[in-house]
Amino acid sequence: MKIRKLYLKAKISFFEWTRTLDRGLLWAILALIACGIFLTFSASPAVAQRVIKNKDSFYFIKKQLFFLVPSITLMFGVSMLSPKHIRRLCFLVFLSFFVLLCCTLFFGMEVKGSKRWIYFPGFSIQPSEFIKPAFAVVCAWIFASGRLIKGFPGIPIAGFIYLVVISLLLLQPDFGMTVTISAIWGAQLFLAGISFWWITLLSLLAIGGFGAAYVLLPHVQSRINRFLNPDVGDSFQVDTSLAAFNNAGWFGRGPGEGIIKSKLPDAHTDFILAVAAEEYGFLLSIVVVFLFAFIVFRGFYIMSKEKNLFNMLAVAGLLTQFGVQAFINMGSTLSLLPTKGMTLPFISYGGSSLLSLALGFGVILSLTRRHPTQGGLE
Secondary structure, eight states: OHHHHHHHHHHHHHHHHHHHSOHHHHHHHHHHHHHHHHHHHHHHHHHHHHHOTTOOTTHHHHHHHHHHHHHHHHHHHHHTSOHHHHHHHHHHHHHHHHHHHHHHHHHOEEETTEEEEEEETTEEEOHHHHHHHHHHHHHHHHHHHHHHSTTOOHHHHHHHHHHHHHHHHHHTTOHHHHHHHHHHHHHHHHHHOOOHHHHHHHHHHHHHHHHHHHHHOHHHHHHHHHHHOGGGSOOHHHHHHHHHHHTTTTTOSOTTOOSGGGTOTTTTTTTHHHHHHHHHHHHHHHHHHHHHHHHHHHHHHHHTTOOOHHHHHHHHHHHHHHHHHHHHHHHHHTTSSOOOOOOOTTTSOOHHHHHHHHHHHHHHHHHTSOOOOOSSOO
16 A cells, blocks of 8 residues: 555656656757767767777767766656755765865876876766756855845855865866856856946956966966967867868768768867768758757746746856857867867767766756746745
């Protein structure tokens, strides 16, 4: 009898979930994930042939598919949680991966001059990927509490957390992740409500921060110099990417006929959109861009009607992270921005990226569900 009652309760909860979920947002996310798996099949075998010792062409595909099931399960599971449980979960995730982020400075493996990964037997993890969605939710909670609870210093606490996190990221160093975290925090601070003078001051500090990064971080200076003047350094990947777009046409060379994936070291990650354009043409590239734009605008449209401040700030921060990351990746691929090792969300290969995005979009799907909301913290 108890089992039957639990089953009926779960069935009602599942029905409520499917009824209140924003299906347009869900189908767009699933379509983007499907595009990512499809393009990993196209881009990764050539890379695996070059870098994997046993020449297993499907090495990266197998790993991506291995992470796909738990990622989708995580996204659906989190989307069923209430705002209260979302806050608790993300607070625990933030604390756990903050500790791991500190550990990367001492135990992380150095790759291309940065310590971003911690290696365990059989797998590795990039803590900063999981910090992003958890940071967005925790700061939304703090900003909302500052507005709704009299005397609670929301902005100073959120500012302190922000400074600590970006300090750890700059010590790795990871300037791209620092920009993403800054965009999340800045968007939430703006929506939480601050005066025009604070906006001006923070904008000037941001400009000063970019200038300091250029002067103090040699790899940032090198990338900006190469962007402004390609003759001063190695621009092979960007030049090859642009050549792929120039030769793509509307329908591309055809599946498996691309040649740049055998040349680009990061064909399956940072430059996967170039592989998509070369083999499938501008049409598929436009579809991918449309999906990104639809998810961002659809999410902000839903939030424009939201009365709960925490829900609005959390979703806005997560969508800002998603949009900024996609913009930086696409801009780098098309030489519209200085190159930055940042993956294209849900499209590029990467287990940590896939799991962290699943967590973030589980939160978005949960907080955009059609359920009664209040002005306070639920």
